[in-house]
Amino acid sequence: MLAPRKVKEDCELLRKEMRELQQGVQLMARLTQQQICDAISDISQHNQLLLRRYHEEMKLRKTYHNELVELRGNIRVFCRVRPPIAEDGSGQGSTCVVHPDQDDDSRLLVDFKNREQNFGFDRVFGAESTQDEVFHEVQALVTSCIDGFNVCIFAYGQTGSGKTHTMQGPSHEPGINQRALKELFIATDKQSDWRYDIRVSFLEIYNESIRDLLSDRPTTKMEVKRNAEGLLHVPGLTQIQVNCLEDVNRTFTTGLENRVTASTRMNELSSRSHALLCVEVHGVNTMTSVKTFGKLNLVDLAGSERVSKSGADGDRLKEAQNINKSLSSLGDVVHALRGNQSHVPYRNSKLTYLLQDSLGGDSKTLMIVHVSPAQKNVGESIASLHFGQRVHSVQLGQATRNAVSEGSHEMAEDSPANSGRPKSRAARKK
Numbered sequence: 001m002l003a004p005r006k007v008k009e010d011c012e013l014l015r016k017e018m019r020e021l022q023q024g025v026q027l028m029a030r031l032t033q034q035q036i037c038d039a040i041s042d043i044s045q046h047n048q049l050l051l052r053r054y055h056e057e058m059k060l061r062k063t064y065h066n067e068l069v070e071l072r073g074n075i076r077v078f079c080r081v082r083p084p085i086a087e088d089g090s091g092q093g094s095t096c097v098v099h100p101d102q103d104d105d106s107r108l109l110v111d112f113k114n115r116e117q118n119f120g121f122d123r124v125f126g127a128e129s130t131q132d133e134v135f136h137e138v139q140a141l142v143t144s145c146i147d148g149f150n151v152c153i154f155a156y157g158q159t160g161s162g163k164t165h166t167m168q169g170p171s172h173e174p175g176i177n178q179r180a181l182k183e184l185f186i187a188t189d190k191q192s193d194w195r196y197d198i199r200v201s202f203l204e205i206y207n208e209s210i211r212d213l214l215s216d217r218p219t220t221k222m223e224v225k226r227n228a229e230g231l232l233h234v235p236g237l238t239q240i241q242v243n244c245l246e247d248v249n250r251t252f253t254t255g256l257e258n259r260v261t262a263s264t265r266m267n268e269l270s271s272r273s274h275a276l277l278c279v280e281v282h283g284v285n286t287m288t289s290v291k292t293f294g295k296l297n298l299v300d301l302a303g304s305e306r307v308s309k310s311g312a313d314g315d316r317l318k319e320a321q322n323i324n325k326s327l328s329s330l331g332d333v334v335h336a337l338r339g340n341q342s343h344v345p346y347r348n349s350k351l352t353y354l355l356q357d358s359l360g361g362d363s364k365t366l367m368i369v370h371v372s373p374a375q376k377n378v379g380e381s382i383a384s385l386h387f388g389q390r391v392h393s394v395q396l397g398q399a400t401r402n403a404v405s406e407g408s409h410e411m412a413e414d415s416p417a418n419s420g421r422p423k424s425r426a427a428r429k430k
């Protein structure tokens with residue numbers, strides 16, 4: 001039998017040991033916590049370093065990419081994904097399967113046949129992109145026509161993919177056409193020693209026939225001819241001098257009312273023709289009388305969808321075949337130019353023949369490929385992306401700027417916006 005005093009002492013001892021054990025555990029826990037915090041902080045510093053390096057690399061890649069684009073002869077390809085719309089319906093078919101890469105604004109990811117396909121362009125605009133953002137990227141291209149460059153901007157894609165939205169746009173959110181003219185008015189207004197004259201024509205190519213959209217009595221008998229200076233033009237085509245946005249809007253209203261539209265299963269007001277807004281900028285220096293001339297061609301192409309899907313027959317089938325022919329000719333021409341091939345097949349369609357002077361040489365071309373985000377359109381989206389990719393991915397090879405094409409315009413040496421820019425090849429030769 002233990003004495004009560006001994007029990008009390010043992011109890012005290014046990015209590016003391018327990019307190020020490022508790023303190024020891026708390027100390028260990030604090031130390032471990034500190035170690036974990038240090039490790040996390042190390043990892044996050046390392047991550048931040050990697051992220052910084054990644055962004056630096058991205059910036060560098062962009063710089064090199066821009067240099068490469070210059071070398072490739074100024075042909076760029078953008079891609080724009082339109083947001084979901086009511087016409088996409090609901091259910092499985094409306095699921096969004098097209099996503100811009102969150103970390104790289106030049107890549108697009110598409111879920112197709114249970115695989116993720118990856119497409120690269122000069123720039124990808126997601127569904128939330130605004131008209132402002134898109135125009136910001138094309139602004140420099142647009143104003144280069146003041147310097148005497150010829151510029152073409154094409155909107156490509158299946159019916160309902162957003163081509164007209166990008167080029168024309170609704171009145172509360174105007175697209176490239178109106179913004180470009182506004183920008184030209186602002187830029188030409190700033191040049192005190194220069195007087196500018198801006199003229200527009202608006203035509204469509206429907207079933208390989210040209211129609212004047214600004215004429216009261218449109219005729220389909222219009223042809224592409226060479227004028228005395230060797231430049232391609234359409235005799236009899238209405239040209240309107242525009243001095244302000246009101247003039248421009250009046251012109252658009254007339255032209256759009258005349259546009260041929262026909263219904264297909266895919267879009268009630270599907271445009272089955274290519275619409276071409278041609279802006280000519282004539283400049284004259286009031287001190288030296290030096291003249292400049294540049295052309296800006298803004299093209300809303302007809303829908304690129306394949307015939308079977310549109311349920312086409314009869315007239316619609318003929319339309320679809322003509323559209324396919326001209327779009328593939330356009331792809332061939334741009335592909336040949338970007339690859340610096342010696343033969344460029346301009347004559348294979350009215351569209352490329354008419355634009356011959358504005359494609360190639362020192363001209364600048366931008367193709368904006370439009371895609372729907374919906375799963376039910378994914379086949380057409382993939383076809384459009386392959387079209388854009390074919391143009392975009394031409395290997396550099398021995399490409400430099402193309403030789404000056406027949407009839408291209410030289411940039412005047414003392415053109416106002418010329419200072420600090422590389423001179424056109426023609427100008428360099430002088």
Ligand SMILES: Nc1ncnc2c1ncn2[C@@H]1O[C@H](COP(=O)(O)OP(=O)(O)OP(=O)(O)O)[C@@H](O)[C@H]1O
Nearest residue numbers: 082158159160161162163164165267269270271303
């Ligand atoms: N970026 C966008 N933001 C908001 N709405 C858009 C956008 N792109 C397209 N839409 C809408 O989607 C619908 C189809 O677009 P749009 O008419 O521009 O297609 P399209 O490719 O020009 O078709 P079509 O070849 O038939 O002329 C329109 O209602 C348009 O307002």
